[in-house]
Amino acid sequence: MTDAAELRRRTRELLAAHPPATTDRLDFLRARFDAGLAWVHYPEGLGGLGAPRALQAVVDAELAAADAPDNDPRRIGIGLGMAAPTILQYGTEEQQRRLLRPLWTGEEVWCQLFSEPGAGSDLAALGTRAVRDGEDWVVNGQKVWTSSAHLARWAILIARTDPDVPKHRGITYFVCDMTDPGVEVRPLRQITGEAEFNEVFLTGVRIPDSRRLGGIGDGWRVAQTTLNNERVAIGGTPIPREGGMIGKIAATWRERPDLRTHDLHQRLLGLWVEAEVARLTGVRLRQQLAAGQPGPEGAGMKLNFARLNQEISGLEVELLGEEGLLYDDWTMRRPELVDFTGRDAGYRYLRSKGNSIEGGTSEVLLNIVAERVLGLPAEPRTDKDVAWKDLAR
Numbered sequence: 001m002t003d004a005a006e007l008r009r010r011t012r013e014l015l016a017a018h019p020p021a022t023t024d025r026l027d028f029l030r031a032r033f034d035a036g037l038a039w040v041h042y043p044e045g046l047g048g049l050g051a052p053r054a055l056q057a058v059v060d061a062e063l064a065a066a067d068a069p070d071n072d073p074r075r076i077g078i079g080l081g082m083a084a085p086t087i088l089q090y091g092t093e094e095q096q097r098r099l100l101r102p103l104w105t106g107e108e109v110w111c112q113l114f115s116e117p118g119a120g121s122d123l124a125a126l127g128t129r130a131v132r133d134g135e136d137w138v139v140n141g142q143k144v145w146t147s148s149a150h151l152a153r154w155a156i157l158i159a160r161t162d163p164d165v166p167k168h169r170g171i172t173y174f175v176c177d178m179t180d181p182g183v184e185v186r187p188l189r190q191i192t193g194e195a196e197f198n199e200v201f202l203t204g205v206r207i208p209d210s211r212r213l214g215g216i217g218d219g220w221r222v223a224q225t226t227l228n229n230e231r232v233a234i235g236g237t238p239i240p241r242e243g244g245m246i247g248k249i250a251a252t253w254r255e256r257p258d259l260r261t262h263d264l265h266q267r268l269l270g271l272w273v274e275a276e277v278a279r280l281t282g283v284r285l286r287q288q289l290a291a292g293q294p295g296p297e298g299a300g301m302k303l304n305f306a307r308l309n310q311e312i313s314g315l316e317v318e319l320l321g322e323e324g325l326l327y328d329d330w331t332m333r334r335p336e337l338v339d340f341t342g343r344d345a346g347y348r349y350l351r352s353k354g355n356s357i358e359g360g361t362s363e364v365l366l367n368i369v370a371e372r373v374l375g376l377p378a379e380p381r382t383d384k385d386v387a388w389k390d391l392a393r
């Protein structure tokens, strides 16, 4: 049994064999993965030791104290938060061994080819086709809002393999090599001026069957693992007390007494308390997570995260008055990482608008909470038994 003392011992051994001050960053990260100290709850040989997930904190604290490099998790959020748990649950041993190590070290960035121009909230309606041809699948279609596609080596992709069955049943899940011929990535500029995401055109892309994740036609079930993890990854990231968006406005409040009014103070205090409650709820959610896969509770967390980010960044702009209306830079950038709380108040205000859309819109998450957490009656669904090819589009 790997307990805290054993993990501490192994971490010190790693640090002694690869002193961070004199070891190349990537070499250190690879050694950490090989020592099973990357994500301790993963199996041995895949970056973990099969230890309880909660014990990761023991390793992280030892490494932080030794000033060891990390894998820059914000840069590789889709890989860590969404692709990895799906590969772990549905991947073959060969897929896991090939893909997980460079995913974790950040050598290979991942993106998510799910949404399409005609399929976002109603993701199961997607129309990108994958047709079997010998040992390969030939994929044609268009994806949209693909964050980090311009940086990615790999994508998790869902495509329609059987148009003759109802929409949820004819989908298959693949790993797509973004460097393959037929993959075209074009920037999409968003409200912040940045182009964090892209539209991706797939034209005759050949994906070997060995890169299928899960069974043929079972892609919707596989995608649920990704989507449940996505909500936790977006809304449930651990933050310190007064971290995240609330920390930004609190700092402005402290630094700028000239801006303060009684009314703004009352509103800030209210949001501060709500942010702290949300943070503590996140701690509880992660404790539940340690005992299994995330369930629909992640939807509630993500819902609240989006609302709070928008209210807090809105209050910050209001607090700054005319200054809050200034915007530092409209140049189209291609950011290396998504940082909801980065740059200035104007950026935070505009970027937070996307929080209630990405990873499932707030309306759709409310439906999930209503149906799967509160057990309320489901929305009427008239297309459940209709073949995808016969659906109105």
Ligand SMILES: Cc1cc2nc3c(=O)[nH]c(=O)nc-3n(C[C@H](O)[C@H](O)[C@H](O)COP(=O)(O)OP(=O)(O)OC[C@H]3O[C@@H](n4cnc5c(N)ncnc54)[C@H](O)[C@@H]3O)c2cc1C
Residues within 6 Å of the ligand: 111, 112, 113, 114, 115, 116, 117, 118, 119, 120, 121, 122, 144, 145, 146, 147, 148, 197, 354, 355, 357, 358, 359, 360, 361, 362, 363, 364, 367
């Ligand atoms: C910043 C950002 C990054 C993203 N990154 C990615 C990515 O990397 N990969 C990827 O695949 N996708 C990504 N997305 C796409 C995102 O998942 C979709 O935008 C989202 O699921 C909504 O789909 P849609 O845009 O097609 O809107 P629609 O589904 O067309 O929704 C339009 C409106 O109708 C409402 N609505 C729809 N259905 C219902 C319903 N049943 N009940 C009540 N209201 C409903 C919605 O809430 C919304 O207000 C990203 C989006 C953003 C904003």
